[in-house]
Amino acid sequence: MITSNSCxxxxxxxxxxxxxxxxxxxxxxxxxxxxxxxxxxRLNHTERGVMIKSGAVFIFSVKESGIR
Structure with a gap:
């Protein structure tokens, strides 16, 4: 189903x-x-360009990260 990965x-x-x-x-x-x-x-500009691609799953807490 799902495999782990890091950039x-x-x-x-x-x-x-x-x-x-x-x-x-x-x-x-x-x-x-x-x-x-x-x-x-939040990801910075460089991270977004490299990391956002098909299959990338980002899990975050709105309270913890401030991401909405």
Whole structure:
């Protein structure tokens, strides 16, 4: 289903395919448990250009990161 990956820019993200709502809920649960990383801040311009691509999954908390 989903495999983990990190970019050399030191911002953790997940790489995979989220097919169902259950897949998304499992990712949220894993992030809350600390099993997979969460984004804690906005990506800068360079990071966005390199990291935002097909299969990149970013999990964040609005309260923690300020991202909306």
């Amino acid at each position: 050399s820019l030191d911002v953790p993200y997940f790489h995979g395919y989220v097919e169902t709502t259950m897949d998304a809920l499992q990712l949220i649960y894993a992030a809350r448990q600390g099993i997979i990383p969460r984004i804690t801040r």
